[in-house]
Amino acid sequence: MNGYRHINLSYLERMSHGDISVKKTLLEMLLKELEVEIPKMKRLINRQDWLALREASHKMKTTLPFVGNHTMLDANLEIETRAKYEERLEDVHQYQQVLEKLCPPVLEELKKEYAKLT
Amino acid sequence: MTTEKVISRYDRVKKILLVEDDSSYARLVEILLGDSDLIDCKINNTPSLKECLLALETDLSYDAILLDLSLPDSNGFVTLERLIDAFPGQNIIVLTGRSDKDLGLKSVKAGAQDFLVKGEFDGDQLAKSLRYSIERNQILKRLEETQTLARIGNWECAPSQYYFSASDEVYRMFGLNPRSTKFTWNDLMDADCPFHLFLQIQEETLEAGGELQKELKIVSSDQIERFINIRCNANEIEKDFYVYTGVVQDITDLKLADQAKIKSQQRYQDIFSQSKDTIYTARINGQLIDSNRSTLQLLGLSQDAISQLENVHTLFFSEDQREQFLSSLQHKDPVKDFELRVLRGDGQYRSCLISTSFGSNDEEGTYNGIIRDITERKQAEDLRKARDIAEQTTKVREQVIAGVSHDMRTPMNAIIGMLNLLIRTDLNTTQKEYITSIKQSSKILLGIINDILQASSIKNNTLSFEQERFSLKALTKNLYEMLEHKVADKNVILHFEMGEDLPDILWGDQLRLNQILYNLLGNAVKFTEKGSVNLKVNKLCETAEEVSLKFSVEDTGIGIPKDKLDVIFQPFTRVYQKGKLYEGTGLGLAIVKNLIELQGGSISASSIPGHGSTFFFELKFRKSIQEGEVAKNDLEVQNEAAPQQFISDDKLVYKILIVEDHKMNQIVAQKTIEEKWKNAEIVIASHGKEAVDILEQQAFDIILMDIQMPIMDGIEATEYIRDQMPPNINNIPILAMTAHVLLNDDETYYKSKGINDYILKPFEPEDLFNKIEVYIKESKRLN
Structure with a gap:
């Protein structure tokens, strides 16, 4: 949609209710959160701090619908579930890598969208 | 033997109690004994019987009592009797006058050790008499102690002289106190006398040739059953005149031990013969020595066939097991629950456990074995394991399904949400149709996911039911509105018929009731292309607190084949009809059934294929107590029905x-x-x-x-x-x-x-x- 491969901002736009300044604010927050939270999740996995990881992925669960990338959304859900029940943790790294891999192109596209508004 | 040596054997100074009122005579006795080399003694003189008795009360360690029968306070034979009565078992030597020798003899018969005639003995004779009496008394005491220890007594009877005597131990065996009871010949004649048997045995002894030994059971005077072994010898002292002597031994302990042993052996014999386990004794080479009845059943062989077996081990063990088992036997290592497969005569194998032991009294090279047939138990265990695995597999499968469904619900919600947003954007007619179609399919999919999750909740007993006030009228009105549009495209009439006497306000889980009715009505609409779908609600019975309602959902649809009516309430059942498989998980009716049964109700169905189906269910609800109260859903319906009021x-x-x-x-x-x-x-x-x-x-x-x-x-x-x-x-x-x-x-x-x-x-x-x-x-x- 709108030439983007990795993001779908329809939910964000819907929730902005046509208010450009709100959309801009939400985009700013998205950029900031993704840049901080995705690497943080990696650190938490390395530390095997499953409680903190669960909290981080739970927070990300309400952030990612604004990005509209279902692969990231699914990967994050897998991480949250594993961290919550502390089961199948051997796969957590793999899902984190999905987030890590998709994060740069997502950020790039979000920045493009943000640039359009400024 | 020198005098010194004799004295040395009696080196302890003897204590003599001299009962003599004549002080000069008493002094004479002291001088005589003091001069004698045969005894070294210390004499205590008491001048009366009373003082004698007082002295004995304080000190019973006198070796001998020299008793003058003529005392100021007692005279004659009665003096001796009174002394013996008061202190039986004392060593008494009676001193009599020259004219009283008969009295002396009578005294000896009555229990005195000896008698001496005053004026006819010197110091040595007195000392000798004292020494002999002391020694004799000691021997008698030791004999009595020995009899007590051995629980043996002796007895003697001379019928010709009307004489009977028995040792103290005999009395004790009969529960009698020998100090207070002494039977005479005359007593024996009484059939009620416990010693009457000594009279009876005399005749038997003569009949037996002069010697007899027999065991008897007696009841002692203290009412205790005792066993005695009695021996009797008949000694003919003159023609036809006999003296009978014998011993009596208390063999109660021995007898009771024997009886206990017999009982124990009988008990073990019972266990051996009645045990369902195979119990046997065999030699290490496999030769059976003894075996119980269960052995025949285990091996499926006759007694003859078993007795001809050369080596029972060949039936009990495979070759490898046999080596291992025999190795344990040869090392005298008991085997515990060794698993084996026993070969029966009919060629079948039985799974068994064997345990062995080596009895201390058993013949060398033999052992005892117990074999328990665990075939049925093992089969049951195998079945249980298989069932557990199946249950576990089902559980895992359900968990996976529930897990996947759970994970699917979030994205499904997102899809439906996005569709809701998308449908509000500028779209052309075709796009709107496509999106509407996607939305409908998504809702169906979400319904399926919710069904699976709910079925999982029911299965895991995590479903709970609310008790809230609701309006039945509002609930059915809402249902009608929900379903109305579904039948709009079909040639189907939706008809709700509510009993006139129905209470409106009820207590229960309105959401579950709504779900049950929506499911049944939705099914009815789905399977009905023309005709009608009817809901009837009637009151079955009512108490002050509760009301039972019957709900019927009736349709004129395709119906359900008779052979499928039994399975439609089972999970994942979908009826394939007329080449068409209708959408759904096949969980809906199973969930409905569970929801009804978990609330204490029941559901059933009837159908005529091609003409329609009817589902009936009954549920109890608590009645509302307050008149005129408004239910939660009633308010919602009122609000929805009157949007203009907003x-x-x-x-x-x-x-x-x-x-x-x-x-x-x-x-x-x-x-x-x-x-x-x-x-x-x-x-x-x-x-x-x-x-x-x-x-x-x-x-x-x-x-x-x-x-x-x-x-x-x-x-x-x-x-x-x-x-x-x-x-x-x-x-x-x-x-x-x-x-x-x-x-x-x-x-x-x-x-x-x-x-x-x-x-x-x-x-x-x-x-x-x-x-x-x-x-x-x-x-x-x-x-």
Whole structure:
């Protein structure tokens, strides 16, 4: 949609209710959160701090619908579930890598969208 | 033997009690004994019987008593009798006058050791008499002790002289006190006398040739049963005149031990013969020595066949097992629960356990074996294991299905949400049709997912039922409206028929009842292309507290084949008819059945293929006690039925507290609410503690509460608000806004903490608006 491969901002736009300044604010927050939270999740996995990881992925669960990338959304859900029940943790790294891999192109596209508004 | 040597044997000074009232004679006795080399003694003289008895009361260690029968306080033979009565067993030598020799003899017969005639003995004779009496008395005492220890007594009887005597031990065996009871010949003649048997045995002894030994059971005077072994010898002293002598031995302990042994052997014999286990004794080479009946059953062989077996081990063990088993036997190592497969005569194998032992008295090279047949147990265990694996597999499968469904629900909600957004954008007619179609399919898919999750909840017993007030009329009205559009495209009439005497307000789980009816009616509509779908509700019975209702859902659809009626309530059952498989998981009716049965009701169905089906179910509800009360759903229906009564959105001034730590969610929630209610007053708290602080300053119409937050989470904050805050605050409706995917247990948990309802994030604006409106209106009505 709108030439983007990795993001779908329809939910964000819907929730902005046509208010450009709100959309801009939400985009700013998205950029900031993704840049901080995705690497943080990696650190938490390395530390095997499953409680903190669960909290981080739970927070990300309400952030990612604004990005509209279902692969990231699914990967994050897998991480949250594993961290919550502390089961199948051997796969957590793999899902984190999905987030890590998709994060740069997502950020790039979000920045493009943000640039359009400024 | 020299005098010194004789004395040395008696080196202890003997204590003599001299009972003599004549002091000069007493002095004479002292001088005589003092001069004698045969005894060294110390004499204590008492001049009367009374003083004699007093002396014995304080000291019973006298070696001998020299007793003059003529005393101031007692004279004659009675003196001796009184002394013996008072102190039996004493060593007494009687001193008599020259004219009283007969009295002396009588005294010896009565129990005195000897008698001496005054004036006819010198010092040595007196000393000798004392020495002999002392020694004899000691021998008699030792004999008595020996008899007591051996529980043996002796007896003697001379019928020609009317004489009978028995030792003290004989009396004790009969439970008698020998000091107080002495039987004479005359006593024996009495058939009731316990010693009468000594008379009877004399005749038997003569008949037996002069010697007899027999065992008898007697009941002693203290009513204890005793066993005695009695021996009797008949000695003919003159022709036809006999003296009978014998011994009696108490063999009670021996006899009781024998009886116990016999009983024990009998008990073991019973166990041996009646045991269901095979019990046997065999040589190490496999030759059977003894075996019980179960051995025949285990091996399936006759007794003859078993006795001809050369080596029973060949039937009990495979070759490898035999070597291992025999090695244990040869090392005298007992075997415990050694597993083996026994070969029966019919060629079948039985699974068994064997244990062995080596009895201390058993013949060398033999052992005892016990074999337990565990074939049935093993089969049951195998079955149980197989069942456990099957159950575990089913459980895992269900968990996987539930897990997958659970994970699918979130994206499905997102899909439907996105479709809701998309359908409001500028679309052409074709695009709108496509999206409508996708939305319908998505809703079906979501329904399937919800079915699976609910079936899983039922299976795991995590489903709970509410008890809330509701209006049956409102519930069915709502159902009618929901289904009306479904039948609109078909040539089907939807008809609801409610009994006239039905109570309107009931207590129960209205959501579950709605679900049951919607499922049954939805099925009826699905399978009916023309005709009608009818719901009938009638009262079955009623008490002061409860009412039983019968619900019938009747359709004129394709019907259900007779052979499928039994299985339609089983999970994943879908009836394939007329080349068509209708959509669904096949879980709907199974869920309905469970929901009804979990509430204590029952469901059944009847059908005529091609003509339609009817589903009946019965449920009990608590009746409402208060007249004229309004049910929760009734209010909702009233509200929905009268939208014109709503104040326009612009005029509504809701005051809403959003408690959310996520900035984006804060903005989105605020913006979304402001879009709907432009004048809404919104306050944002970043965590539960901040919310509580704000609530201490001002009240709100509703609180939107995130669950997972730092400092104080949504559950803690809700609990605080409900428990700690004043009445105008603690009853504010609280809607949880959570990204947690709720299951029944979570939902119940949230409600138990005071949360009224929940909205899943990312939320759909319409869902949020609806819930805000419902709860604010309900709250305002109650207040």
